[in-house]
Amino acid sequence: MAFRLFNTLSRTVQEFVPVDGAGRNVGLYCCGPTVYDFAHIGNWRTFVFGDLVRRYLEFKGYRVNHVMNITDVDDKIIDRVRETKSPLGEFTARFEAAFFEDLKTLNCRLPHHTPHATGHIPEILALIGKLVERGLAYRTPEGSVYFSIEKYRAGGGQYGQLVKLNFDQMRVGERVANDEYAKEAAADFALWKARTAGDGEVSWPSPWGPGRPGWHIECSAMSMKLLGPSFDLHLGGEDLMFPHHEDEIAQSEGAALQPPGQPFVKYWLHGAHLLVEGKKMSKSLGNFFTLRDLLAKGFTGREIRGLLLRAHYRETFNFTLDGLQDARVSLLRLDDCLSKLREVAAQGSATQQPPGPAAGSEALAALTEQFTAALDEDLNISGAWGAVFEWVREANRRLAENALNGPQAAAALAAWDKVDAVLGVGAPAEIAVPPEINALLEARQAARRAKDFSRADALRGELKAKGWLIEDTPKGARVKRV
Numbered sequence: 001m002a003f004r005l006f007n008t009l010s011r012t013v014q015e016f017v018p019v020d021g022a023g024r025n026v027g028l029y030c031c032g033p034t035v036y037d038f039a040h041i042g043n044w045r046t047f048v049f050g051d052l053v054r055r056y057l058e059f060k061g062y063r064v065n066h067v068m069n070i071t072d073v074d075d076k077i078i079d080r081v082r083e084t085k086s087p088l089g090e091f092t093a094r095f096e097a098a099f100f101e102d103l104k105t106l107n108c109r110l111p112h113h114t115p116h117a118t119g120h121i122p123e124i125l126a127l128i129g130k131l132v133e134r135g136l137a138y139r140t141p142e143g144s145v146y147f148s149i150e151k152y153r154a155g156g157g158q159y160g161q162l163v164k165l166n167f168d169q170m171r172v173g174e175r176v177a178n179d180e181y182a183k184e185a186a187a188d189f190a191l192w193k194a195r196t197a198g199d200g201e202v203s204w205p206s207p208w209g210p211g212r213p214g215w216h217i218e219c220s221a222m223s224m225k226l227l228g229p230s231f232d233l234h235l236g237g238e239d240l241m242f243p244h245h246e247d248e249i250a251q252s253e254g255a256a257l258q259p260p261g262q263p264f265v266k267y268w269l270h271g272a273h274l275l276v277e278g279k280k281m282s283k284s285l286g287n288f289f290t291l292r293d294l295l296a297k298g299f300t301g302r303e304i305r306g307l308l309l310r311a312h313y314r315e316t317f318n319f320t321l322d323g324l325q326d327a328r329v330s331l332l333r334l335d336d337c338l339s340k341l342r343e344v345a346a347q348g349s350a351t352q353q354p355p356g357p358a359a360g361s362e363a364l365a366a367l368t369e370q371f372t373a374a375l376d377e378d379l380n381i382s383g384a385w386g387a388v389f390e391w392v393r394e395a396n397r398r399l400a401e402n403a404l405n406g407p408q409a410a411a412a413l414a415a416w417d418k419v420d421a422v423l424g425v426g427a428p429a430e431i432a433v434p435p436e437i438n439a440l441l442e443a444r445q446a447a448r449r450a451k452d453f454s455r456a457d458a459l460r461g462e463l464k465a466k467g468w469l470i471e472d473t474p475k476g477a478r479v480k481r482v
C-alpha cells in the first residue's frame, strides 16, 4: 500500500514517491542537536520521530541514507564557550557524547552520517561562494556575508515556501544577524558571520575575512554533500520551519545545483512540540526534563520511547509523569503476553490442537497488516498501537483458553518482531530469576505440599516485598517481576 505523509511544502497529505527512479534509495536528513547542553525531552520527541520515519521506511523496504548533523558551532555555543572559558571542541565533545548515549538509551537507530558543522567549513565556504557568484549574497563592510531575499525573489526564487510571509511589511535590504528570529522579522540573513571580539578563538579564515558560518548554511552544505542537491525527506521540529528550513531552501535552491525542475527537498516533515504538564518547558517553571532527569527517577529508555511514540507527530503532545507511568504499565502488559507466547512457542508442535481454522493464528498474524495500514496513513501511530493492543488482547484470550499451539505462538511472535522493528520498544531479554528468589519459591512450594498454608502465604509475601509475584500455572508455580 502507498505510504502517505503530510508535506509542509504542499500542506497536504501526499503519497511518498522517492526521488530515486528505481524507487529504492531514500535520502533522509534530520536536523540534529546543537551540542551546548543535554538534549531535553522535547528535543527527544523530535529525534524519536525521526527514528520512526527512518524505521518505517526501512520496514517498507527502502534503503535509507539517514543523515543527522551535529551543530557544534553557533551563537548559543559561543556564548557558553565564553562563559565556561573552555575550548570549543572540548566544550561540545561532552554534550555530543551525551547525545549519542541518549540516542542509544532511546533505542534510536544510529544515523548513517552525523556530520559536524566545524568539519565542513570548506563545503560551507564553497556554497556561500556560489551564492555570492550568482549575485544572491553580499559582503558587509565588517566582513559578514548575507543572503539577499530581494535578489533571490527578483531571480524567480520563492521565499516563503513553508510559511506564509507578508512581503509588503518586509523592509528590503534590512539584515538580521541572529540565527533565530520570528517571521515578522524576516530580513536578509547571515551566511557568514565576521569575527567579533566575543567569538574568542572560534573563527576560520574565508575569502570575506575571518569568521564563522551561520546556522542555516551548515545544513544546506552538509545535506547536499551527503544526499545530493535534491533529496527526499527533510525533518525537524515545527519551530525549525521558519527561519531555519525556509532559509535552507533559499540557499540551496539559490545555488541552483538541482537538476531543472527538481526541488532541494521533496517532502518536508515537521513534528509538533512537546509540552510538559500542559506548559512550555522551562527551567524556571521547574517542568524541564532532560532524558537523564527521567532516568534518575527510575524510568527506562524504552518506557520513555514508548511514551514519546504515543501521539501523532503533528499533534502537540502533553508529557506528564503519570503518562510515563501508564507507558510503563502498557509495556508490562505487552511483555507479559510476549513471555507467555515464547513459552508456548518453545514447546514446539504442541500436543493440543486449536479448535478450528477460525481460531487459528490468522487473527494474530494480521497484526502487521493492520499496523501497516495505520502507519501508511501519515504515520497514524494511535492506530498502530491500537492494532498492537488488540493483538495482545487476542493473544491473551487464546492463551487463557489454551487455544494456541507452538507454531501459532511462533507465528504471532514473528508478526510482533516485524512490528517491533518499527516501534523499537522490544521486550527486554527474559529477566533471569536470582537463585535466592528460586529458593524462596521452592520453600513456598514445599510449605504448600506440607499443607502449611500460613508459611506458604508468608513466603508469597516475602517474594512480593522483593518485587516478585507468584503465578500458579497448569505447569506449576513460577515467579514474575512486578
Ligand code: AMP
Pocket: 031, 032, 033, 034, 035, 041, 042, 043, 044, 045, 046, 047, 235, 236, 237, 238, 239, 240, 272, 273, 274, 275, 281
Ligand atoms: P535544537 O538542539 O534546539 O536545535 O533542537 C533540536 C530539535 O529539537 C529541533 O528539531 C527542534 O525543533 C526540536 N525541539 C526543540 N524543542 C522542542 C519541543 N519542546 N518539542 C519537540 N521538539 C522540540
Ligand code: ZN
Pocket: 030, 031, 032, 219, 244
Ligand atoms: Zn538544520
